[in-house]
Amino acid sequence: MxxxxxxxxxxxxxxxxxxxxxxxxxxxxxxxxxxxxxxxxxxxxxxxxxxxxxxxxxxxxxxxxxxxxxxxxxxxxxxxxxxxxxxxxxxxxxxxxxxxxxxxxxxxxxxxxxxxxxxxxxxxxxxxxxxxxxxxxxxxxxxxxxxxxxxxxxxxxxxxxxxxxxxxxxxxxxxxxxxxxxxxxxxxxxxxxxxxxxxxxxxxxxxxxxxxxxxxxxxxRSRYHGAVTLDLDNAREAADLLGQLPEVAAVEDGDTDTEITVLPREGQALMAAIGRVIDQQRWTVRELYQQKGRLDEVFRDITGGAAA
Amino acid sequence: MNNVITLFKRELRAYFATPLAYVFIVIFLVLSGIFTFYLGNFYERNQADLDSFFIFHPWLYLFLIPAIAMRVWADERKSGTIELLLTLPVTMWQAVLAKYLAAWCFVAIALALTFPMWLTVNYLGSPDNGIILAAYLGSLLMAGGYLAIGVCVSAFTKSQVIAFIIGLTLCFLFTMSGFPLVLDFFRGWLPGGVVDAVASLSVLSHFQAISRGVLNLRDVAYFLAMIVAWLYACAIVIDMKKAD
The missing domain is CATH 3.40.50.300 (P-loop containing nucleotide triphosphate hydrolases)
Incomplete structure (x- = not known):
């Protein structure tokens, strides 16, 4: 001890x-x-x-x-x-x-x-x-x-x-x-x-x-905790549509033109809702994964004010 | 006690693991030879004693001892091993004492290697070996005093060069403290008793007393007190400054 x-x-x-x-x-x-x-x-x-x-x-x-x-x-x-x-x-x-x-x-x-x-x-x-x-x-x-x-x-x-x-x-x-x-x-x-x-x-x-x-x-604690990243051709259209879901806090552009990251509202699960939209719209999604959160972002968040 | 022995062995071995030990010993022997025979006129004096050998020891030590002492703590600090050493289960005193004793032992080895001098004088005549033994002892004590000063200074800094120069200066002041050079500086503004006290701190006069063959308790106590005082200061300095 x-x-x-x-x-x-x-x-x-x-x-x-x-x-x-x-x-x-x-x-x-x-x-x-x-x-x-x-x-x-x-x-x-x-x-x-x-x-x-x-x-x-x-x-x-x-x-x-x-x-x-x-x-x-x-x-x-x-x-x-x-x-x-x-x-x-x-x-x-x-x-x-x-x-x-x-x-x-x-x-x-x-x-x-x-x-x-x-x-x-x-x-x-x-x-x-x-x-x-x-x-x-x-x-x-x-x-x-x-x-x-x-x-x-x-x-x-x-x-x-x-x-x-x-x-x-x-x-x-x-x-x-x-x-x-x-x-x-x-x-x-x-x-x-x-x-x-x-x-x-x-x-x-x-x-x-x-x-x-x-x-x-x-x-x-990360904003990205539970965030879902998608890779698909009509990324712009998808971003608009997914942004209207009640569970979604924001949609961010990813590293490439075809990638977007959907951020959840506090305590909301995104995967199921996004899955339904993909189904309805019959999008072809090349990649789809949920993030655990980004420690570096949390780290910057926590220490940012103090280190400045 | 076991810790002191372990640390002592490590330190002593460290001297001989690098060329430092050999360079020091060779220079010490060569210089003491040159001083004895050329400056001390060993042969011309036609006397069977080692006065012309011992008389230069304070001056030899003045340069060589700070060179040995400078690395003792400065190196430990610079390489960061001081943090390792002092977080092992050893006390500050064990560390200070062991490192000091190892350095002193090293100087004793160098001093012991001057034995051909003693053989020579015994071959050429019949000197008073009691006086020679006392002088050797005095020389070792004096080296111990200088070493304690140098080791303490070494605890102040990461830089061995700074440790050397400050160590040398302090040793010089203690050597000369019985002489007008130092005393005149104090005489103007300090009471006579204090000036006398400063004069009595002179390494030179205590060493000369012993090397004449008079192993006076006062002179021995002077060197021992000096060693203890500087090592005590050394422990305090390390404790204060180990964070930076």
Whole structure:
């Protein structure tokens, strides 16, 4: 359990994080969303005990990060922004060092070491110095370091930043695989990532919590939630006709001349009504699909005012 | 304690993982040789002692120790590993102490490698080895003092160059604080007692006392107090500045 209570951080005049409160329970993968400079990293740095909050605190499995920092830090694995590592060490030396500091020993240590190296595919770079690794491998070493002691709480600041699509996919699979019994918090500004791995998302901007819900709930806030997109030849005529339906709020032109998107009024289902019109008019529709909502639009909506 | 040992080993190994260690040791040995034989007139003095070797140590350290110290925290800050280090289950004190001790140990290794000097003087005559041992100890303590200053300065900045220059300047002030150059600056506006206190902070006079073979508790305590004070300041600086 992570309990964040009224967490605030002031840098001089600027309030970077303003009385943030939330809790995360086991099995949850929390996506921490926000524009650059929203206070995501600062919040993570406070939860992990790197910087001291100006007010408020965070408890990790009951251990207050300020009153009992060592106990709290033992519960956690943390991947800092940019996945820093000691460049002069080989991957093997680095992981050994982390295992030493985490006081891992005996069979369990060896087992975890082998497991993590295999899971994250580090075999081929084990004896390479971290300085000489590609960005993707560095990030993977950072993830390996964070999960080595099999922590119950995992906090990762932009774990897939700078990875190619295959590597992103792998890291997400890894997070998925661990999600069952752990508490995972990841920060990101990649919205597809939230849909892909998170069971819950928190949006912050200017240090304020602006939204908290499942990715589906967030998408439901979108104007495009439940919108129907059609691709057909007589798009102009169709737009006029469909615009008159009681369920329809508006009709927008699509990317091409033959594409239109029909937006529903709040809480109205469109598909059935549109289907009836298509039937009556005997249109030939090449493409027809319903949208779940656009997270990027919701994101802009929520954070737009605050970021301006 | 285990954490200190783990961190200490990592740090010490880091010195030897790059050419830095070897470059430093070679330069230290070559310079100390040049100073002893050419400037110190080791042979011409015709005395079986290492005075002409040790007398240049403060000046040698003045440049070389800040060069070792500059990377200790500045590098950690620049590469971002400071965030990794301080979110691992280690205390600030363990981190500060381990990194300092590793640097000090490294300097001790370089100093120990000057042993041919000691062999030479024993081959040529019969020196008072007690005095030589005391001087070595004094030299190590002095290096520790300079190092603590440099390490503290290194915690202030990401830039190793700035850490080096400020470290050098501070070390210079502490070396010269018994001399008119520094004392005249204070004399005009500070009471005599304070000026005397500043004078007593001179690294040079404490080192010279020890290197004459007088292992006075006062001089040893001076260096140890200096080390503790600067490391304490270092921990505070890191705590204050780690966010930026």
């Amino acid at each position: 992570i309990e964040v209570e009224q967490l605030s951080k002031r840098f001089g005049e600027r309030l970077a994080v303003d009385a943030l409160s939330f809790t995360v329970g086991p099995g949850e993968v929390l996506g921490f969303l926000g524009p650059n400079g929203a206070g995501k990293s600062t919040t993570m740095k406070m939860i992990t005990g790197f910087i001291r909050p100006s007010a408020g605190t965070a408890r990790i499995n009951g251990y207050d990060i300020q009153a009992a920092p060592l106990a709290a830090k033992r519960e956690m694995g943390y991947l800092p922004e940019g996945a820093p590592g000691y460049g002069d060490m080989s991957v093997r030396q680095f992981l050994d060092f982390i295992a030493d500091i985490r006081a891992m020993s005996g069979a369990w240590r060896k087992e975890r070491m082998d497991e993590v190296i295999q899971e994250i595919h580090l075999e081929q770079v084990l004896d390479q110095k971290i300085d000489t690794l590609s960005k993707g491998f560095r990030r993977r070493v950072g993830v390996a370091q964070a999960i080595l002691h099999d922590p119950r709480v995992l906090i990762m600041d932009e774990p897939t930043d700078g990875l190619d699509p295959n590597q992103k996919h792998e890291v997400r699979n890894l997070i998925h695989g661990m999600a069952k019994d752990k508490i995972i918090v990841i920060s990101t500004h990649i919205l597809e990532e939230v849909e892909a791995v998170c069971s819950r998302a928190i949006v912050i901007a200017r240090g304020h919590l602006l939204a908290d819900g499942t990715p589906e709930e967030l998408m439901a």
